[in-house]
Amino acid sequence: MTIFGDFIQRLVKNRMAMAGLVVVAIFFAVALSANYLAPYPPDDIDTTNILADPSRAHWLGTDVLGRDVLSRIIHGAGVSLSVGFVAVGISTLIGVLLGAVSGYYGGAVDKTVMRFVDVMLCFPSFFLILAVIAFIGPSIWNIMIVIGVTSWMGVTRLVRAEFLSLRERDFVQAAVSQGAGDLRIIFLHILPNAMAPVLVAATLGVASAVLVESSLSFLGIGVQPPDPSWGNMLTEGKDNIEIAWWLSVFPGCAILITVMGYNLLGEGIRDSLDPRLKR
């Protein structure tokens, strides 16, 4: 049985991970098919029907402009997930590069990188993200980049740890003795073996990125209205807290379920990859 096959087998048996995977897959499908799935267009303003209670026509009610909440939640999924994926992509890229170089070469390079990581970890990251986005403008790309650039530290540490241990292994010595250059060893030999914790971190990172994006949108510095984001829908909810509870409840549930899904999946992957079989 290959290592990969073994991993998949354990993953499938892990009920937590499977639950997470189902949630993730459902939201993925929802986001991709938003245009077909949503009963109404998300910007369908209907001023005769503002702040309507959930009903047969509007399952989750309407918002201040009479737009259907359910449809906006469905379209919001695409926004949140794309921010999550791109941000994690960026942070993983930075983290893997820095961690690999730091772990492989050691010495002064390692010390410098680790110092940099320490400095970045001192900042309340939300403060940094808030300030930079408020300064450079809240476009979706800016949000993705800023979140990515402030969450690479964990991945760096993980990759560095893997490299430190893998560097001494025989297969690396074999590659060296065959005359392989540094870059080749790092990317073709060591890195593929170091990816396991990176996968876990990436999955959990998507969850965290979705939370950050929704917080930013809630504060008004994320996705701007009228584009639907679960966060900015909750801003409306806050403003109408006494007369429209559904505006505050349902978008939040969407965030909760999505983030839980990714967390469960990530934890499940971590448990399945754990070499110590705790049966």
Next chain:
Amino acid sequence: MAAYILKRILWMIPVLLGITVISFAVMKTAPGDPISLVTDLNPNMNEETIKRLRQHYGLDQPVYVQYFKWLRNMAVLDFGRSFASDNRPVIDKIAERIPITLLISLLSMMVIMAVAIPIGIKSAVEQNSLFDKGTTVFVFLGFAMPTFWLALLLMILFGVKLEWLPISGIRSLNFKDLSFAGQILDVARHLVLPIFVSAFGGLAGMSRYMRSNMLEVVRQDYITTARAKGLDERTVIYKHALRNALLPVITLLGLSIPGLIGGSVIFETIFAIPGMGQLFFQSVMMRDYPTVMGILVIGAVLTLLGNLFADVFYSVADPRIRVSG
């Protein structure tokens, strides 16, 4: 012991410098000049005045000169004056906000410790029991819950529907008329929701961490020895296992400081608490750059100090650290 502390302080210096560099870089991402707010829409401005303003604020000089000037000012805690209409020294504005944010953060940490540690112990000791499974679900909810949403829901529940707790500010309108005890109670009532929201996420993480620590410790040989000696389970768990499992938790608390301070933006804005987070948010929206910078630096320094404190505390608690350092 002293050598260890000295080492840690020496480590802090380059990190401190790094913090200032990053903060300065953040400020420089802002488009336009800080003075453009004043000059752009002002019909009385001419080239001469703009140039003089630039010179006054040192904006005509190369970036690294600006940085060093700023750094030198910062060393004497001069963060400049706020760009907001009150134009007060930034350090004053921050200083009057820090106590409240620190108070809430410290109380949150205490709440986290008081709740998460027993939960973690019990879930570890009764692994896979109903309690354990239940708390695992709760932990995952805690990780996934957006703090502002939790704050909103609590506001709806306690503030609007039940009206048990106040939902904004830290004082009621009749604060001055209350007795001393009444005043303390009033502030306490106002702090309940913010502290709960602040602690919620940390609770989840900490109890999980405590649980996995205890599980690991309980498998150690010295625990088997303790049991073999005939000690009752209570002593084994609470005297021997707990002490060892508790140590990394301290470090984790130190590491959660930036999270608590960062999270303050959200619950302080929602509950209208006059703390650092609310000031930061307002300053960012107003483009009050000196204040933003000041809070960034101070926030990072607070984190640094917190970590230092946690490390020293840890070295006091665990003699092995002092020796290997």
